[in-house]
Amino acid sequence: MPPLMMDPIQPDQGDVSVADEALHHIRDYLDRRSDNGAVHLVVDDEHGREELVVPRGAVELLARILAHMAAGKGVSVVPTNADLTTQQAAELLHVSRPFLINLLEAGEIEYRMVGTHRRVRADSLxxxxxxxxxxxxxxADELTALTQEMGLY
Incomplete structure (x- = not known):
């Protein structure tokens, strides 16, 4: 299994344009074909033409990745069964490590101990x-309803 890659790939302006164009083609393809079978991709470059067969789920995931890249956002992929350190989990939540520790100890997120260290499974996070x-x-829905009820909206 490859190592866990937490550092996101940050798209530059060229990547944003390419991702946006590719996203439109992939979404069109997925909309036209509702079957869950394998997807045949054709790679045509200076080394020749080659057909790749990938699961539809991988193409759907690729569409999500491209959507983020097209918006200029960095992207990383984390397997759902990955064990994260508390620092990695805190970074994914965009919170401090002490705040995450409080969530763990309050039972909000499942974790396990490895020696004296806490590990958080990505799927629990x-x-x-x-x-x-x-x-x-x-x-937010409750606040909206209250605002409307009070005639402030």
Whole structure:
């Protein structure tokens, strides 16, 4: 298994343009073909023409990556079963390490001990992020409803 790559790939302006153009083609392709079979990609470069066969899920993931790159955002890929250090997990959440430790100790995110060190599985972190996003949306919806009820909107 390759090492965990936490450093995102930062697109330059040329990458942003190429990603945006490729994204349109890939989305069109995925919209036209709803089957879940393998996708045949053709690479045509100075070394010749070659066909690559990849799972549809990989192409869907590629579309997500390209969407971020087209927006000028850095991208990294982390396997869901990866064990993250508390510093890596905190960076993914954009919080301080002490704040993350509080979340772990409060039971908000599952973790395990490896000797004296905490390890957070990426899928546990993603579950927390989804739950937190739902809570935030519910709070925003409640505030919107209150604002409308009070006639301030």
């Amino acid at each position: 993603l579950d927390y992020m989804r739950r937190d996003d739902r809570r935030r949306r519910a709070a």
